[in-house]
Amino acid sequence: MPASPADPAPALRADCSRCFALCCVALPFTASADFARDKNAGTPCPNLGGDHRCGIHDRLRPEGYSGCTVYDCFGAGQKVSQVTFGGRDWRTGGRAHARQMFDVFPVVRQLHELLHYLGEALALPAARPVHPELRRARERVEGLSLGTPEELAALDVGPLRQEVGMLLARGSELARAGLRGRRKDRRDADLVGARLKGADLRGVSLRGACLIAADLTGADLRGADLLGTDLRDADLTDADLTGTLFLTQPQLTAARGDEGTTLPASLTRPAHWTARS
Incomplete structure (x- = not known):
């Protein structure tokens, strides 16, 4: 049975086994209730092993890394690792290659999040009047997510988020009509x-x-x-x-x-x- 839009397709689910631990390297941490220490963007987490696996994955919360248990890339990690960069990891590709991967990952993560929301909106029967626009938006966002590293690094996602947000708001209004009172x-x-x-x-x-x-x-x-x-x-x-x-x-x-x-x-x-x- 194919996955429904509300139940994200496999492409929008994180598969850490096919990712080069990009969230553990590309993103910064700030020491807080969510993270036990500071970490700069582009610096590997000290808990990351040479096999791209977390050394404390089964005890992240007691070790002070509850923020890691909350994070979800919506499948962007494996797309950037296996599709955008063709399986070439940041450890072996050189500094420029690593920097580019780390720049692209947050962009694709945002695009995948938008795809997740668009899929959910398309699953709402009451939002049928805006389904054609939602489908066109989904096709556009999916196409952008398949861009080259250079195209993705240069992409300004802000205007796209606003555009998609307006469509999602219209779908939401239709779905909630009669519930709010x-x-x-x-x-x-x-x-x-x-x-x-x-x-x-x-x-x-x-x-x-x-x-x-x-x-x-x-x-x-x-x-x-x-x-x-x-x-x-x-x-x-x-x-x-x-x-x-x-x-x-x-x-x-x-x-x-x-x-x-x-x-x-x-x-x-x-x-x-x-x-x-």
């Missing part, structure tokens, strides 16, 4: 530490909202738009996330919850979430 949208709202226990947020747009450490226990988030919502350390215990729009696994992994949290079918319960006693 009189409830106010909270797009880009500052809700850090907000007390939203048991809140009725059905069909509400929380796109871009900051919900860090918010109390969402028992909240009804069915059909809510969570594109870009910051859910770090938000408490989703017993919350209902059925049918949420544009919620990703990294967002969920960054939050807290338990077996009482109701999830969309396409997402998995994070291993670190607590179980009921």
Whole structure:
């Protein structure tokens, strides 16, 4: 059975076995609650082995690298490693080759994230009026992701993100019509530490909202738009996330919850979430 757009196709799922650990080298770390130490972009993580595997993968959280457990490249790592650069890794290709790989990887990661969202929007029956535009956008983004290293390094993704974002917003409005009622949208709202226990947020747009450490226990988030919502350390215990729009696994992994949290079918319960006693 082919993968549905809401359940990302294999090309949009990270396959670390086919990647040269680009996220462990290309990206910078800042010492914080998410990372145990600073690391400059282009510098290999000290936990990275010569085989491109993490030496502490099974104990990242207790070692202070919870940020690594949240990150998802949406399959950009293996595309850059195996397609864009034809299987030539950053260790053996020389400094210029390595720099180019590290420049290209974040660009392709953004393109793959857009492909993920476009696929989800195309799976929404209510968004059918904008499906033709969504398909054209998906074809364009996919084509860009297959560009040469030089083309990708020079690509300004910002305008493309805005263009796709407008299409996704239209699809979201269509999908949420009739769900929101009189409830106010909270797009880009500052809700850090907000007390939203048991809140009725059905069909509400929380796109871009900051919900860090918010109390969402028992909240009804069915059909809510969570594109870009910051859910770090938000408490989703017993919350209902059925049918949420544009919620990703990294967002969920960054939050807290338990077996009482109701999830969309396409997402998995994070291993670190607590179980009921």
